[in-house]
Amino acid sequence: MHDRLAVILLGPPGAGKGTQARLFAGRLSIPQLSTGDMLRDHVARNTPLGREAKVVMERGDLVPDAIVVGMVEDRLSQPDAMRGFIFDGFPRTLPQADALGKILDRLGFGRPVVVNFVVDYDGLFRRLTGRRTCALCGEIYNVTDRPPKVDGRCDRDGGELKQRSDDRAEVISERLAAYDRQTRPLVEYYRTHGRLVDVNGDADAGTVTRSLEKVFGAPQGRA
Numbered sequence: 001m002h003d004r005l006a007v008i009l010l011g012p013p014g015a016g017k018g019t020q021a022r023l024f025a026g027r028l029s030i031p032q033l034s035t036g037d038m039l040r041d042h043v044a045r046n047t048p049l050g051r052e053a054k055v056v057m058e059r060g061d062l063v064p065d066a067i068v069v070g071m072v073e074d075r076l077s078q079p080d081a082m083r084g085f086i087f088d089g090f091p092r093t094l095p096q097a098d099a100l101g102k103i104l105d106r107l108g109f110g111r112p113v114v115v116n117f118v119v120d121y122d123g124l125f126r127r128l129t130g131r132r133t134c135a136l137c138g139e140i141y142n143v144t145d146r147p148p149k150v151d152g153r154c155d156r157d158g159g160e161l162k163q164r165s166d167d168r169a170e171v172i173s174e175r176l177a178a179y180d181r182q183t184r185p186l187v188e189y190y191r192t193h194g195r196l197v198d199v200n201g202d203a204d205a206g207t208v209t210r211s212l213e214k215v216f217g218a219p220q221g222r223a
């Protein structure tokens with residue numbers, strides 16, 4: 001049923017894209033393709049691409065389209081992406097969306113399913129400043145809404161929980177401004193070029209998951 005499924009999660013920083021992408025990638029057995037994670041991996045490895053991206057990311061701006069599209073094309077050529085994928089944080093500009101449309105056509109995918117997380121900006125600062133991520137497995141926590149059982153340690157593997165360097169108030173404001181300027185126009189774009197579903201991202205994470213189950217189906221044995 002989910003053969004060749006291309007999913008795009010669209011929403012501002014802190015909307016909950018990564019949290020839901022990790023869950024549904026596992027359930028649907030397709031990879032989560034987070035351009036933010038790919039870029040942070042380049043930064044951590046201090047590659048030439050990572051050095052260029054680091055400066056831009058620490059300002060809260062978007063990395064140039066050519067870099068991101070090239071990175072995504074490389075990733076989509078790997079065998080695990082043949083059956084489908086969940087994009088988390090891509091595309092983020094109209095040129096990226098156009099480039100992705102051509103790539104999907106070439107790979108024989110139909111129109112993507114686009115989930116638009118509708119959120120009020122007021123709650124996003126609290127979510128982002130409280131976010132902690134496992135350095136080993138990438139599991140996402142929140143010091144207030146989803147704390148780990150042991151302070152600073154991942155429940156799954158005991159990995160150290162880290163704070164992202166762009167989750168500082170001044171950078172968060174820039175990231176939200178970049179979303180408004182460059183990414184928000186994609187909502188209307190995908191109302192025309194995709195199958196766009198609006199989801200209330202202000203609800204708690206479990207409720208958001210149940211909204212997504214209406215789109216992708218619930219695990220076996222659950223309604």
Ligand code: AP5
Pocket residue numbers: 011012013014015016017018019020035036037039056057060061062063064068088089090091092096127128130131132140141142143145146166175201202203204205206208
């Ligand atoms: P990226 O890594 O993509 O970050 P982002 O889009 O800013 O999104 P976030 O990861 O901050 O938020 P999220 O929606 O995934 O929320 P999460 O689930 O973690 O991009 C980082 C940077 O890389 C960009 O600024 C740019 O420079 C560059 N970049 C990346 N892609 C690019 C591209 N395509 N083009 C150009 N540049 C690019 O949740 C956040 C917190 O909230 C967590 O603590 C979580 O536990 C909590 N939470 C989640 N859901 C809920 C809920 N429903 N209720 C309460 N709390 C919740």
